[in-house]
Amino acid sequence: MVTGRLRKVLDEAGARHQRAVGRVQAASAALDQVAGGAVIADPAAYEAAAGRMAAAATRIPADARYLRIGEFAYGSRRTPVVVPFLGSAHLVTDVDTRDPRVADLLKGVIPQLFTGADPGSLRVRCVDAAGLGAAFAPFRPLVDAGVLSAPITDQNGFRALLDTAEAHVRSRLQDGAEGPTLVLVIASAPPHSKADAERLDALARSGVAAGVQLIACGFSGLAGAVQVSIREGYAEVGDGPGAAYSADGSGLAARVTLDPAPDIDDLIALASQLAARERDALRIGFADLVPAELWTERADEGLRAIVGRGENGPAVLSFDDATPHWLVGGRTGGGKTVFLLDVLYGLAARYSPEELALYLLDFKEGVSFTEFTPSELDPTWIPHARAVGVESDREYGVAVLRELAGEMTRRSVAMKRAGVTRYAQLRRLKQVPRVVLVVDEFHVLFQGNDKVAREAVALLEDLARKGRSYGIHMVLASQTVSGIEALYTKKDSIFGQFPMRVALPGANSVLDVLNTAAAGLRVGEAIVNTAGGIRDHNGLIRFPNAHDGSGTLDELRHRMWERRAQGSPPPPVFAGYAEQRLADDPTFASLTETTVPRALVGRTVDLTSSTAAVSLDSGPGRHLAILGADPRGADILAAAAQSLARQSPRARFLFAAATSPELVEETILDIAGRGVTVARHRIGDLPALLDELSDEDVTDTYLIGFGLDAATLDRAQTQKLSAILRRGPARRVHVLGWWRTLRRFADDIGGSSGREDVACAVVLNIPGNELTSHFGQSVADWQPRPNRALLIDRHADTRTLILPYSGEDDL
Structure with a gap:
């Protein structure tokens, strides 16, 4: 709510401003009456003309085509000085805002731009090197609203601004683009070269016709500008240095007193009011990204979605032959996840699951893509999702890349068989959706220089080079693209395939090193570049927060879920943080x-x-060893025993336990409850159990050992164990044991001679460099980490990363 006092201030400020900027047609008519604009020698006629001009100015509404900068006096008359601006001329002063009079002039002119122009019709970019931005301090509300840029204070930023303005001119003159006028307000320029000055002059020459206008303080002689020359106690206003301004250039002899700055409180209040108006004009909601009807578009030639609002209207980005893959960068909290959600929901709303398939990977500790999957609170999901990874492992990312590489191969074979050369042609013969893979924090895939990183690089490079030909597109998003060791030698070959660059706040690194256009971006803004990040191809967009509280997002997800194909399953979800329970595994439920x-x-x-x-x-050797002191070893062994009991109901289960008594007892009760024969023993009974199992007549028996390293077997007993390990499987006698130390395990099975006697192992918290002596160099890269284990099968020659089962007490 606006208080009465604030309302009064705003009303007074608005009225004062209306009076200050009142001019236009009547003022021009008055000028025409002053002897065709010629200098008037007759003082009486001069005073009469001044009177008519003053009267006319009071009747003219605010209009940014004209700016009031001061007044001149003749006799008793004080007449406003009005200069042409928007669509006509630039405004230049010969000294910058280090002169207080110019600083005051700027404070009076900037509000006129916004009160005199339609909301949303201007984008104002600011430069203040000498004052480090102080010249624009009262206009902070307009900066926050996004229509006035944060002031540029250095040479690189100044040159980037020239890049932006030149691109704006080209888009207007060459492409016929329309949209807001770009106004460059230079309060004080940083040190700049002759070439920079020439670029600015070129902009002055062509800018008015191309929607770029200048208010430049500290310059002289710019083409197409009204020049304000500062003198002792007054200013001269004209079409060039020292010339008095008139409509036809012949001059009007007058010394101009520049307007003082408005009261600072009034100025801040007015800036806030204008900011609110501009913010309303620029506001884009998530609903603006969503089409009225779902799934009406086809993906034959590409995918497109509205992702926000650009300077010329809705910002439409595409996946096609020109921009097949995207690189997105943004610091933590810079809006990267929000932008990705806008893109994904925008695509999913336009294209059906038959047209679009989504593979989503998130490698950070976040929830970027969890809403695409069902949950306890909301059973819906996005029917386009084919695989979703949350807190993904690198190995899971490689698995997804392998799947897409395989899909690319399948499509290649299908195209050859069909005798077609383009994906669009294949779609006319076979229903194959376009694929979009989104990888958030993708650099995690390439950390280190191990086998996983090398395979990830190879797969990614293959997909980047060939994917466009088979309707497979990628979005790689990260806080940075620097420091990726595995990509140092391949940066050009991979990133060169990503012409679409989206730079969010804090992400200049996704653009060319000479392109600093992303400097000063605010949350909700992005630079979009379709030429690999090089300068001159930048576009500024604003994008909404999908979770804007309107309910549109939830409604959209439910609408899409309700329209899914009958019987379509939810996407498989890899949640790296989630504990795995045996009871939740559908395979366990189906065991017979x-x-x-x-x-x-x-x-x-x-x-x-x-x-x-x-x-x-x-x-x-078909036995199982669980290795490592992690208590989860007991959970894994208990799960293994329970699953075997369902498949071998006629077998005996002999338990020998030195640890986890409660878990062992629960497991025994579960197995016995199924009518399976179970016997419990202490770990000290292990020698006797080995004697029993050495009998060649014993069959169908599982020895389940919890903490077998505590048994301290002697040489004769280890020899018996070795014999059982070698010959037992032939009579369906198997050993499943948890050893907490690798050395004790190796000793118990007979050292190096017994390596093949236990073919399978689940390794927990033993690092790879300690495993190589027993399992070889293939496990050297293994690094223990929470909720992960390495499954080794010597016979199958496989090393598999798994999420081991956890007991209920870990919840």
Whole structure:
């Protein structure tokens, strides 16, 4: 609510400003009456003309085509001095705002621009090197509203501004683009070269016709400008240095007193009022990005979506042959996630799941894409999503890249068989959607120089080079693209395939090193560049927050979910932070009796989070060792035993435990409750159990050992264990044990000679450099981390990253 006092201030400020800027047609008519603009020698005629001009000015509404800068006096008359501006001329002073009179002039002129122009019709960019932005301090509300830029104070920023203005001129003159007028207000310029001055003069020559206008303090002789020359106690106003201004250039002899600055409180209040008006004009909501009808567009030639508002209207970005892949950068809190959601929902609203498939990866500790998946609070999902990773592992990212590389190959084969050469032609014969892969914090994929990073680089490069030909597009987003070790030698070959660059606040690195256009961006703004980030191809856009509180987003998601194909499943979701429960695994629920049982140990880090299992067939060494002091080892062993009980109901389960008594007891009760034979033993009973299992007549038995490293077997006992490990599987006798130390495990199975006797292992918190002595160099890259384990199968020669099962007490 506006208080009465503030309302009074605003009303007074508005009225004062209306009077200050009142002019235009009547003033021009009055000038015409002054002897055709010639200098008047007759004092009486001069005073009469001045009177008519003053009277006319009071009757003319605010109009930014004319600016009031001061007044001149003749006799008793004080007459406003009005100069042409918007659409006609530039305004230049020969000294900058270090002269207080020029600083005051600028404070009076800037509000006139906005009161005299339609809301949203101007974009004002500011420069103040000498004052470090102080000249524009009262106009902070307009800066916050996004119509007045944060002041540029250095040479690089000044040159980037010239880049922007030149691009604006080209877009108007060459492309016929329309949109707001760009006004450059230079309170004081930084040190600049002759070439910079020439660029500014070129802008002055062509700018008026191309929607670029200058208010330049500290310059003289710019083409097409009204020059204000500062003198001792007065100013001269004219078409060039020292010439008095008149409509036809013949001059009007008058010394001009420049207007003082408005009262600072009034100025700030007026700036706030104008900012509110401009903000309303510029405001774009998420609803503006969404079409009235869902899924009406086809993806034959590409994908397009409105992502915000540009300087010339709605900002439409595309995935097509010209911009097949995008690179998006933005610091933490810079709006990167919001921008990605705008893009994804904009695409999903226009294209059906038959036209568009989404693969979404997030490598940071965030929730960028969780809303695309069902949850306990909201069972809906985006039907376009084919795979979603939250807090993804690099291995999961590589799995997704492998899947898309495979899809690219399948499409290539289909095109060859169909005798077509373009993806658009294939779509006429076969329903194949365009694919968009979005990877947030993609640089995590390439951290280090290990096998995973090398494979990620190779897959990404292949997709970047060939994807466009098969309707596969990528968006790589990050806080930075610097410091990516695995891409140092391949930066040009990969990033050269990403012509679309979107720079959010704090992300100059996605643009060319000479392109500083992203400096000074605010949250909700972005620089869009379709030429690989090089200068002269920048566009400023503003984009809304999808979660703007309007409810549009939730409504849209529900509408799309309700229109999904009957029976379509939700997307597979990889949530790297989530604990995995055996009871939640659909594979566990489907287990039945079988001759080749599998011990379930967790979920694989792959596209569908498939079940990780160890096959216990009759081959020598088909046993399972769980290695590491992490207490989760007990959970994995308990899950393995429970899953085997469902598949081998006629077998015996012999438990020997030195640890986790409660979990062991719960597991025994669960298995016994299924009618399976179970026996519990202390770890000290292990030698006797080995004697029993050495009998060749013993079959169908599982030895389940919790903390087997506590058994301290002697040489004779380890020899018995080795014999069981080698020959036991042939009579369906298998050992599943948890050893908390690798050394004790190696000793128990007979050292190096027993390496092949336990073919399968789940490794927890033992680093790779300690594992190589037993498992070889293939595990050297393994780095233990929470909620992860390495599944090794010597016979299959595989090393698989898994999310191991956790017990309920970890919740």
